[in-house]
Amino acid sequence: VTAPTPQPVLIVSATDPQQHGALQTWLSSQNWAATKWIKPRDVDELDAAVQRGTPAVVFTSWPLYLDALWDNHIHPVDWQVPLHVDPAGPPPSPRDFVALHNTWQHTRRRIRLTAALILSAIAIAAATTILLLAGI
Amino acid sequence: MLALGLLLLVPILMWSSQSLLLYRAGRPIQYRIHSRDLPKRDQQLNRLLTNAIFAAILLAYPLLRGDHPWHYYAAFFPLPDAVPHVLFGAAGAILFLTLLYLAWLLSDQVRFERRHPWPKLLKRLAGVPLTALLVAFVEELLFRAMLLNALLEAWPVPAALATGVVVFASAHYVRSVKRYWTLPGHLALGLLFCTAFIATGNLWLPIGLHAGGVLILMGVRPLIRYHGPPWLVGQSIFPYAGVVGIVALLLLTWCVHIRFGGPPL
Numbered sequence: 001v002t003a004p005t006p007q008p009v010l011i012v013s014a015t016d017p018q019q020h021g022a023l024q025t026w027l028s029s030q031n032w033a034a035t036k037w038i039k040p041r042d043v044d045e046l047d048a049a050v051q052r053g054t055p056a057v058v059f060t061s062w063p064l065y066l067d068a069l070w071d072n073h074i075h076p077v078d079w080q081v082p083l084h085v086d087p088a089g090p091p092p093s094p095r096d097f098v099a100l101h102n103t104w105q106h107t108r109r110r111i112r113l114t115a116a117l118i119l120s121a122i123a124i125a126a127a128t129t130i131l132l133l134a135g136i
Numbered sequence: 137m138l139a140l141g142l143l144l145l146v147p148i149l150m151w152s153s154q155s156l157l158l159y160r161a162g163r164p165i166q167y168r169i170h171s172r173d174l175p176k177r178d179q180q181l182n183r184l185l186t187n188a189i190f191a192a193i194l195l196a197y198p199l200l201r202g203d204h205p206w207h208y209y210a211a212f213f214p215l216p217d218a219v220p221h222v223l224f225g226a227a228g229a230i231l232f233l234t235l236l237y238l239a240w241l242l243s244d245q246v247r248f249e250r251r252h253p254w255p256k257l258l259k260r261l262a263g264v265p266l267t268a269l270l271v272a273f274v275e276e277l278l279f280r281a282m283l284l285n286a287l288l289e290a291w292p293v294p295a296a297l298a299t300g301v302v303v304f305a306s307a308h309y310v311r312s313v314k315r316y317w318t319l320p321g322h323l324a325l326g327l328l329f330c331t332a333f334i335a336t337g338n339l340w341l342p343i344g345l346h347a348g349g350v351l352i353l354m355g356v357r358p359l360i361r362y363h364g365p366p367w368l369v370g371q372s373i374f375p376y377a378g379v380v381g382i383v384a385l386l387l388l389t390w391c392v393h394i395r396f397g398g399p400p401l
Contacts, residue, residue, distance in 0.1 A: 126231035
């Protein structure tokens with residue numbers, strides 16, 4: 001009789017977690033050998049992956065976790081498993097969160113402005129075409 | 137009714153070709169039409185077969201009526217109307233959709249973000265204009281030049297219009313799809329295209345409206361995430377299927393009717 005394959009710990013990381021020495025040491029200390037790498041662009045699939053079963057979720061940095069949370073891509077309040085953020089790094093200070101929130105807001109405002117400018121330009125071009133065709 | 141009969145043949149032929157490919161791949165026959173269970177290479181072949189079925193139906197219809205296909209379809213493309221009608225249609229659809237997206241963006245119902253790596257995104261966007269033209273061209277030939285025209289020859293305008301709208305909307309659910317709540321949106325879309333065809337008597341305006349819409353919907357799709365309730369703002373490539381989108385489609389239909397007139401409904 002073979003033991004069932006352990007379910008992997010889900011690790012959200014911009015780079016391959018296998019190359020992350022301190023993280024690997026921390027995972028070993030928790031006796032978690034099996035891991036699955038979730039890239040930041042796939043983070044909206046994390047809720048479903050957690051539902052399928054995992055011993056824990058690990059984000060390798062605070063910006064990765066907070067961006068996913070504030071962008072509404074993940075819903076950790078629904079998870080029944082431990083969540084760790086940058087477990088191998090030093091704990092962030094309260095001021096760090098302010099800086100992270102400011103950066104997130106700045107980035108989202110810039111994207112929103114760019115999208116609004118492009119959409120407005122297309123709408124103006126379309127409206128102009130209609131007015132010209134109507135002979136106004 | 138020949139046109140309706142031929143259109144009803146399409147799902148039967150699609151299911152048959154899918155079943156043949158599944159049988160060839162040693163997989164069980166599926167009740168629904170969807171290519172997910174086919175091996176990757178057969179999915180491409182299945183798409184090719186589907187397009188061949190559309191082409192065969194389009195050619196068969198005028199031949200069975202005793203017309204030459206070229207002469208039959210060329211009548212729906214009068215050259216003097218080409219540029220103004222296509223431009224008006226495309227500009228109208230693009231204007232309404234961009235205003236809709238702008239409203240959702242400013243009210244934080246949607247967020248724009250790059251959902252794919254740059255090479256994949258650019259590859260997808262590069263194919264959008266041709267896809268928009270092909271989708272508009274084939275669907276307008278099938279549902280307006282073939283079906284609606286036949287219905288208008290046989291029935292009063294309101295009955296032909298209603299049947300044309302329902303068949304067009306239903307056709308989007310022949311294949312297995314993720315969402316069925318989008319049906320009212322497809323009915324409103326069908327009403328727009330059928331009104332445009334009845335108003336002008338040609339395909340330029342419906343093709344312009346259709347292609348302009350597909351261009352924006354598919355161009356925006358890899359760059360957008362919906363956060364608002366689907367019943368209000370729609371989802372994926374269906375922003376027109378939310379309540380506001382349906383109202384916008386009805387308004388655009390009214391604009392087309394006012395601008396181009398046509399027979400009384």
